[in-house]
Amino acid sequence: MHRSAIAVLASGRGSNLKSILEAMKDPAWPAEVALVLSDVQKAPALGVAREAGIEAIAIDPDRKGPRLSSNAETTILAALAERAIRCLVLAGFMRILSRSFLRSFEGPVLNIHPSLLPAFPGLDAQGQAFRHGVRVAGATVHLVDEGIDTGPIVAQSAVTVHANDDRDALANRILEAEHRLYPEAIRKVLTVPYVVEGRRLRFHEEETSRS
Ligand code: GAR
DSSP: OOOEEEEEEOSSOOHHHHHHHHHHTSTTSOEEEEEEEESSTTOHHHHHHHHTTOOEEEOOOOSSSSBOOHHHHHHHHHHHHHTTOOEEEESSOOSBOOHHHHHHOOSOEEEEESSOTTSSOSSOHHHHHHHHTOSEEEEEEEEOOSSSSOSOEEEEEEEEOOTTOOHHHHHHHHHHHHHHHHHHHHHHHHHSOEEEETTEEEEHHHHHHHO
16 A cells, blocks of 8 residues: 655654554554654654654754744755655644745644644643643644644544543543544545535545435
């Protein structure tokens, strides 16, 4: 089977990257992680990639704050083009990509966020949900647009908040859900045609399953 080349952008520990690499062991999973990039020189995610024999590059963000410099974005785009990357997967990537970056990359750009969006966008979504006192929390995979955690939703997974949870217990339960959700969402985006109508992303198979 033909596998699409995908790249993963990660800033941190790389547990979602690990779950993606685990999924890749199944020959029926439709993607091959060809490159892992990080804006953090010492991100453990780079080590996770190298241990798995995958090319891993730290990109100097060249700028403080939530965005990358345009030089850094150009470097990333060139690396993606050189490797014919079809889909870019953000896995714990803590910066915001510019409109011009998103227009320049032709394939889908996916992100995973540890809340049931549109609730609790931004930083420490798990803490926000815990402090808010929600009974159900979860994770969302969405297409990346120019906003922060605002793009069309691809997939969501809900988890129950238990009475004796603290913030970290809840975050761990959400993370386990993320690890199941992300590889499946990537599979779907790469194999099932979809359209985006306004905010709604509709997979064609959903259309046919109604008839
Ligand atoms: C994950 O919980 C991911 O959803 C979150 O960062 C964590 C990364 O963990 N991402 C965001 O909050 C993005 N807004 P990981 O490095 O172990 O995959």
